[in-house]
Amino acid sequence: MLTETSTITENFQWEFPGGLWGLVAVCGTGLLVIVLSYCFTLVRLPRSMRIFLTVLRAGVVGVIIAALCKPTLVRQLVPERQTNRPKVAVVFDESSSMNVISQWGHTRLDKSIRYWQNVLSKHKDRFEFHTFAFAEELRKIGKTQGVEGDVISKKDLYAIEIRQPAKPEDQAKAKSTHFYKRIADWTNRFSSQRYRAVICLTDGVDTSETGRQNAIEALEANNLPHAFIPMTTPLTSLPSVTIAKLETPSTAAVGAKVPVDMLIRTSGLAESQRLKLVVQDGQRTVFERSLRHYDSSTATESIRFAVAISDQSTHIYRGSILSGSETLASVTWSIQGLRQEKPKILLYQGAMDWGTRHLRSAFDRKDRAQLDIRFHPGCIGYRGGRRTRARGRENLEEAFPGRLQLESYDVVILLNVSRQQISSKMEKDISEFVRNGGGVLFLNANPFAAKEFAKSELERLLPVTFSQYTGPVDPVNSGSRWFDNHRKNHKNTPWLLAREDSLVAQQQNRNTAAPLHSFVLTRDGKASPIFNFAITNGRVNPKLLPKYQDRAYIAKRKLGATVLAVAGRRERSDDSGILMATQSYGNGRSALLATDALWRWRLSLSSESSAFETFWRQLVAWLSAGHRRQPAWILNSAIIAADKPTEVRFNLPAGSGYKHEEVEFSLQCGVKQKPLTMTTTEKPGVYKGTVTVAQGEKLRLVARKEGKVLTEAYLTGRPRLAGQELRVLRPDQTGLSALASASRGVVVEQERDFEWESWLPESKPEAVKLADVPLWHRPWVLGLLLGLFGLELLIRRLYRMI
C-alpha cells in the first residue's frame, strides 16, 4: 500500500548465463566472428563499407544479445523509517496466585499495577501500549494508551484478594493459570497483528497441565521479544501433593517394556516428611522410589519408569504417594497387552544399497520380523538386454504389491525410490494403506531423487517437503579416472603397469571414504521411544547416536509433524537440516529418514553393539503401532480433567473379527454401572464417546461381547486446577528466564532500573516489490532489429554479396 512515508525506487536488473564473464565472452566471440567474416569476405569491398557492414552486423548481434540479457526494471516500494511508536502488548497475570494477600498486606497484582503506573506508563511517548490480562484466557483491558486515558486499575482486572488459608468460597472463585498455553496463543496473535514486543507482568506460575515446551517453541518460531517482569512477593504455599500428569500408552505389545511418565507436584511440605512413590500391578509392587522435596517450597518432579507387559490381559496399575502409611495421592491406570505379532515389512528398493544386507541382519536373520525384499525392475540394467531406465518405466508396478496385497504388510519401507519409479496408482495405494493404519518409511539419501518428490502425492503423506538443493557432486581421483576413461584401450604394456603403480601410490595412504556425521536429537527426538537406546540417565549418549554418510535435503517440516533428528550445524546446507521426522496420517504413521540406511553406522559399531538393530526395530515398532488387529481403548492420558466432558475413543479394527453392533460399551464408577454410547468418527474402525469424572474419582471403561469382557481401561479425575492455584504460589523465575531466552527477550527485575527507552532496536524498512518491467520485448527493439538487419541485407545485395 502506498503511503506518504514510502518511496518508489527503480532498479535495473539483467541476467545472462555465466554472468558478466559469460556476456563478455559471447560479445567478444560474436565481434571476432563478425570482424573476421568481413575482413576475409570473398567480395572485394571498399574499406569504409566493410567497417559499416561490420558495425551493422555488430549492432544486430548486440541487440539480440541485449534481449537475451533479459533487462528488467524492478520497481520497489521502500517505506521510510517508521516514525510511529512501536506497538507493545502489556499483559497482566490476573490468576488467583496473583491475588493472594501477602504478610505485608498487598498482592502481586497490586505490585503489577504499581509497576505499570510508576514505570511503564511513563514510556508512552516511546511505545504504543496495548493492555491485556490473562488467567485461563487472554482478554483485552483498558484503552489504547495515548488515545483515551492511561489508567489501569484493579477494576480492569480480576482482583479478588484472597487471604490464606483460603476459604471454600475463595477456592470456588479462584482462577487457574494457563500461562504456557496462553503464551503460545498470544505469540502467534501478536505477531500477526504486527506487535513489536510483549511485556508480561506475572509470577510465572502455571497450574494447567500444559508443558513449557509448546510455549518455548512458539516463542522461538515467532521472533517476538518478551520482557518478563517477575512478581516475586513471597507467599506461603500450603502442603500439597498431586499427581499432575500420567502419560502412558493404553495398549502395548506383550513382552514390551512400556514407559510411564508421571509428573508429581509437591509444595508446603515439612522438611522431615518422607515421601515414596509405589506402583502396584494388582498386589505386586512393580516400582518404588523416594521423592525429593525441598522443605516448604514448590517442587515438580518428573518420573519415568517402565512396566513390563507380560500377557494379553488388561493390566491395572495403581500409583500411590505415601508418607509413612498415609496415602497422600493416588492414580489408577490400565495398559492392555496386545498379541505380539511379528511385523511384516515390505522393503521396496528403487536402487540397490548396502542397507539391504544390514536390514536383513536386523530383522530377517534374527527372526524379529518378516522381511519381504523387492526390487524395482530397473535395479539391474542389462538383464533382458535393455537399459535400466527403459525397463523400469515400462514395468513400474511389476514388483510392487497390489492394493489388497499391501494390506497384509504392517510397514512399507521405500528405499532409494525415485519419482520415475512410482506410478500414480502406487502412490494412491500407499496413501490408502497408511490411512488405514499402515506405516510407511521413506528412506532416501539421494538429493537428486528426493527433490523429484516435491509436490508429489507421496510427499503429501510424508512429514516434510523436499528441497530442490542437490549438493556438490563427488570428485573422482585422477588415477581412477584415467583407467575409467581408457578402459577399452588397455594394452599389457609397461605404460599400463606404470600407471597402475602410480594409482597404488596415490591411493594407498589416503582415506578417501566419505566421513560419517552424527544425528543431533531434537527435544522430541530425546523424548521419542525410537531413540531411548541412546538415552542414559536422561542424557544423550553421543556414542550411541546413529551416524550417516549421505543425506537428502529437506526444505521444511509440515505442520503437525515431529522432527526427531537434524544434522549438525556444520553439515547443514541450504536446507532445514532435517534428518528424521514423523507424523500421523489417517490411522497410520509415516516417517522420513533423509539419510542412507545407516549401514556405515552399523559397520562403525562394535560387533557386540545392538544399537543399530534396536534403532531399526523400534522405528518399525513405532510405524506399525497403528496397524493393530485387536480392539482397544484409546486414551491420551489416564488422568483427565474433573467435572468436564472428555472424549474417549475405541479402536475396533476391521481385522479384529468383531462388529460395532455386537460390542456393548459401559462405564463403571464404584458399584454403579451405566451404558456408554459410542458413535462413529471420521476414521474407519474408531468410535468415540464422552465421559465425565468427578475430582479424584476412578472410572472403569468396559467393552463386552455377549457378556464377555473384550477390553477395559481406567480413568481418574484430576483435582480441580483452581484449588491447585492457591497452593502452588512460589514464583517460577527459572521458567521465565527460559521463556525470555527463547524469545530473545529479557527478565526485568522490578527493583532495578531498566533502560526501556533503548530496549527495542529501530526497525529497518522492508522493501516491497511492486512490479518487474521487462525492457526487451518492446516494439522499438523489434523495429531496430529488423531495421538494422534489413539495412545490412540491402547493402549486401547492393554489393552482390547475396
Next chain:
Amino acid sequence: MNHQEEKKGITRARRPRWFFFAGICVVGTLIGASVWAKDATRDGYDESFRGSRVSWARLKFRVGGRSGWRAHPSGDVNMIHHIRNSTNINISRNWDVADIDDLERLTSYPFIFAHAQENFYLNAKHRKNLGEYLKRGGFLFIDDCVLNHYSAPDVFYKAMERELKIILPDARWETLENDHEVFHNVFDLPNGLPHMQGRARPLKALYHKKRVVAMICSSDIHCGWVNVGWFPGREHLAAKMGVNIYVYAITH
C-alpha cells in the same frame, strides 16, 4: 570471376586456408563444449536412480610375491565400471585401499577385495581387525592371483581359507553349486564360476551366523577384469561373475 563482377570492380579474394582451419576449430570447440555440458548434466540425472554412495576397496596386507596385494588395480576400476553399468548401485569410480592395520578404514567399505598369489602372515591385530570387520557385516571377496608360474597356483587360496577359519572359528565354508543364486542373480552363468587361469576350484562361501561374510575362488577372475586380451572370449564372463558376487553380497 564473371564479366559483370569485373565490370563493377568486384573481385573474389583468394580463400585463405587457415581461415577454414580456424572455422573448424571454432565449430569443433562448440560441439565439444555442448557434448561436455550434456555429459555434466547427465551425471545428475543418472544419480537420481542410485542409492547411497559406496566405494570399492582393495585389501592391503603383508603378503609375498612380485606385486603383493596390489596386482593390477586397473582390473578393479573396470569392475567398478561394470557394476555401475549393470546395476544402479551408487558405487564411486574411485579405487580405494583398505589397510588391514586400520579397523576404522576397513569399516568404511562394505565390500573389500583381496587379491594376491603368495603365502602370507596375519598377526593378532590383523586377525582381530579382519574378524571384527566381518562380524560387523563387512564382506570379503578373495581371488587367487596368477602373476607368474613358478609358485603353486593356489597358495594364497589355501592360506586365506585357513586364516579365515582361524579368525571365525564358528563359521563354515560351503561350496556353491551351479544352481546357487550367485550364478544367476544378475547375469545367468549356467556353468558356474568362469575359469581364467590357475587351479580350477569351485566358488566357496564362508557362512557366519546365517550370513555370507566372504567368498573365495582360485580362478583368477580378476585378471579377466583387467581386459587386456589375456583370455579372449572369457573376459566378459569374469566381469559378469564379479557383478553377480557384488550384487549377492549387497542383497544378502
